[in-house]
Amino acid sequence: MSIAIVGLGPGADDLQAPRAAAALAQATDIVGYTTYVARVPECNGQIRHVTDNREEILRARHALTLASEGRRVAIVSSGDAGVFAMASAVFEAIEHGDPAWRALDIEVIPGISAMFAAAARIGAPLGHDFCAISLSDNLKPWDTVLLRLRAAAEAGFVIALYNPISRARPWQLGAALDVLRTILPPSTDIAMAQAVSCPDERILFATLAEADPTLADMRTLVLIGSAATRRIARPDGGVWLYSPRGSIA
Amino acid sequence: MSIAIVGLGPGADDLQAPRAAAALAQATDIVGYTTYVARVPECNGQIRHVTDNREEILRARHALTLASEGRRVAIVSSGDAGVFAMASAVFEAIEHGDPAWRALDIEVIPGISAMFAAAARIGAPLGHDFCAISLSDNLKPWDTVLLRLRAAAEAGFVIALYNPISRARPWQLGAALDVLRTILPPSTDIAMAQAVSCPDERILFATLAEADPTLADMRTLVLIGSAATRRIARPDGGVWLYSPRGSIA
Numbered sequence: 255m256s257i258a259i260v261g262l263g264p265g266a267d268d269l270q271a272p273r274a275a276a277a278l279a280q281a282t283d284i285v286g287y288t289t290y291v292a293r294v295p296e297c298n299g300q301i302r303h304v305t306d307n308r309e310e311i312l313r314a315r316h317a318l319t320l321a322s323e324g325r326r327v328a329i330v331s332s333g334d335a336g337v338f339a340m341a342s343a344v345f346e347a348i349e350h351g352d353p354a355w356r357a358l359d360i361e362v363i364p365g366i367s368a369m370f371a372a373a374a375r376i377g378a379p380l381g382h383d384f385c386a387i388s389l390s391d392n393l394k395p396w397d398t399v400l401l402r403l404r405a406a407a408e409a410g411f412v413i414a415l416y417n418p419i420s421r422a423r424p425w426q427l428g429a430a431l432d433v434l435r436t437i438l439p440p441s442t443d444i445a446m447a448q449a450v451s452c453p454d455e456r457i458l459f460a461t462l463a464e465a466d467p468t469l470a471d472m473r474t475l476v477l478i479g480s481a482a483t484r485r486i487a488r489p490d491g492g493v494w495l496y497s498p499r500g501s502i503a
Numbered sequence: 504m505s506i507a508i509v510g511l512g513p514g515a516d517d518l519q520a521p522r523a524a525a526a527l528a529q530a531t532d533i534v535g536y537t538t539y540v541a542r543v544p545e546c547n548g549q550i551r552h553v554t555d556n557r558e559e560i561l562r563a564r565h566a567l568t569l570a571s572e573g574r575r576v577a578i579v580s581s582g583d584a585g586v587f588a589m590a591s592a593v594f595e596a597i598e599h600g601d602p603a604w605r606a607l608d609i610e611v612i613p614g615i616s617a618m619f620a621a622a623a624r625i626g627a628p629l630g631h632d633f634c635a636i637s638l639s640d641n642l643k644p645w646d647t648v649l650l651r652l653r654a655a656a657e658a659g660f661v662i663a664l665y666n667p668i669s670r671a672r673p674w675q676l677g678a679a680l681d682v683l684r685t686i687l688p689p690s691t692d693i694a695m696a697q698a699v700s701c702p703d704e705r706i707l708f709a710t711l712a713e714a715d716p717t718l719a720d721m722r723t724l725v726l727i728g729s730a731a732t733r734r735i736a737r738p739d740g741g742v743w744l745y746s747p748r749g750s751i752a
Contacts, residue, residue: 261619268525271615273517310748334615336622338748342630345745349735357738362623366520366583366613370510373585374611381591382643383651385634385660393749394631398659402632405658409651411634486598489606496594499559499587500642 257321257358258328259344261335261365262293266451269371274363281328285317286340290330308392310340314347318355334367338388338416369414372447372475375457377486377494379445379477384412384497389419389426396426403430407437412483412497415476419467427467427476434478438462443479443495446470459485459493506570506607507577508593510584510614511542515700518620523612530577534566535589539579557641559589563596567604583616587637587665618663621696621724624706626735626743628694628726633661633746638668638675645675652679656686661732661746664725668716676716676725683727687711692728692744695719708734708742 258277263270278284278294285291288304303320305313317329331339341362348355373380385406389399406413413434418427434442440463448456448471458469462478470476479495486494507526512519527533527543534540537553545551552569554562566578580588590611597604622629634655638648655662662683667676683691689712697705697720707718711727719725728744735743 263520264613266522268522269520269613271512271518271520273515276517334619334623336619336627336629338630341623341627342745342748345627345630345733345735345743346747348743349733349745356735360743362627364513364518364615364619364623366615367619370583370585370613370616374583374590374613378585378590378594378611380585381587381594383634383636385632385655387632402658402660405654406634406660409654410647411651411655484594484598486594486605494594494597494609496591496598498595499591 255321255324255359256326257317257344257360259335259341259360259362260328260330261363262290262330262332263365264333264368264371264451265449269366269451271363271365274365277363278328280326282326283320284328284330285313286330290332294330310343311347314340314343315351317344318347318351318358321358322352322354332368334365335362336364337367337386368416368450368475371450372445372477375447375450376445376477378496379479379483380412380414380497381499382412382480382482382497383410384414386414386416388416389430390417390423391426400433403433404437407434410480410482412480413478415478418470418474418476420472427470431462431465431467435462439481442481443483443485445477445495446474447477448474450475504570504573504608505575506566506593506609508584508590508609508611509577509579510612511539511579511581512614513582513617513620513700514698518615518700520612520614523614526612527577529575531575532569533577533579534562535579539581543579559592560596563589563592564600566593567596567600567607570607571601571603581617583614584611585613586616586635617665617699617724620699621726624696624699625694625726627745628728628732629661629663629746630748631661631729631731631746632659633663635663635665637665638679639666639672640675649682652682653686656683659729659731661729662727664727667719667723667725669721676719680711680714680716684711688730691730692732692734694726694744695723696726697723699724
């Protein structure tokens with residue numbers, strides 16, 4: 255009958271939109287990657303369909319099939335469902351799938367993405383023109399990633415890196431930082447924000463020169479400042495990063 | 504005593520994070536642009552300080568001064584406070600202001616930005632690498648805007664344009680589209696999303712060739728697809744736009 259594509263937010267309950275919580279409570283079926291489905295409160299009679307993280311198109315087709323059968327489905331992603339997450343996979347499945355799927359009632363419910371939750375904990379690093387790049391080359395050539403990193407750094411964008419590293423791709427964040435080092439000053443500010451808004455949140459600050467890519471994991475969002483990004487030292491030893499509204503390249 | 508820099512979300516009450524609502528309810532003082540302060544529910548005894556939209560640094564200093572005097576201040580922005588909004592202005596004021604401000608208790612509370620709310624209404628146009636550019640040249644040279652537009656289009660980013668037009672800058676969106684037309688195919692999909700999630704929401708779809716910049720206003724978020732962005736026709740005449748997860752330049 256319907257699909258709600260729901261962004262669960264970065265992790266903390268009070269950073270999830272009420273509209274998302276309502277859609278989850280009304281669903282007959284919850285579809286998603288194990289870790290994200292586990293964040294949805296259990297409701298009596300609701301069926302939970304959990305799958306491995308790599309099977310996004312299969313999961314999308316499964317959700318569409320359930321909806322065609324009259325179920326009220328919520329398919330969940332962490333952060334915002336439209337950012338390197340399930341919304342794109344659902345529409346890709348629709349385009350190449352049963353034409354009847356185009357008539358389904360589909361609502362995308364936005365959420366607070368990891369990028370903005372991380373930025374908020376760090377200061378205001380995304381206060382000026384910025385971009386988001388997924389480092390995963392599961393679905394695009396690594397050369398495309400490098401092209402975009404170079405273009406973004408040369409044009410003065412602040413850069414948010416999603417999916418910086420995984421067990422199958424341990425080398426990519428290091429390679430990305432090496433490319434950025436050929437363009438940006440060694441003093442460029444970087445933050446690595448892990449598990450933002452969760453109990454095990456950890457935020458590391460570094461310069462581009464000294465950044466250690468092995469400190470990132472799959473739950474880490476990496477923010478690369480532009481040449482205009484500033485670091486403010488606090489009396490307690492902490493720092494804030496921010497990008498002035500008037501940043502130029 | 505403290506400042507909460509609060510993102511109110513795009514407009515609808517149920518797209519505002521509960522953490523934002525809690526911070527607003529606990530504040531002794533609400534500081535912000537008139538239109539945004541009007542979105543905060545009135546609380547007994549709470550003082551509201553409203554200012555014109557252009558005075559961001561003055562407003563930030565005012566909030567910092569109030570906090571120094573022991574007040575519990577919430578300073579509000581639409582969408583996410585860290586995206587072309589007040590968070591950056593507050594940190595800029597801190598860096599150049601009273602050193603004691605660096606010891607203040609400052610929390611940035613993220614929100615759902617206009618970009619993600621618009622994308623959710625349109626499909627999944629930001630499903631792949633993307634960037635956000637403010638077209639305002641109040642604070643940066645127009646040449647910097649053009650440089651970033653060209654770099655983003657050439658590298659295959661989907662582009663979200665904030666502040667596309669204003670009474671003082673009626674020509675900028677048209678000029679930006681003209682530059683993009685020299686790089687992207689005429690068939691590139693564009694959406695203009697006005698007042699997303701509000702009662703007067705209006706979403707227009709066009710190709711780059713036919714897009715009419717005069718249809719945008721200050722409350723419009725403009726999304727420019729990449730060459731990989733797809734349009735799905737629906738049986739009711741509607742469309743979805745999405746960018747496949749595997750988009751290449």
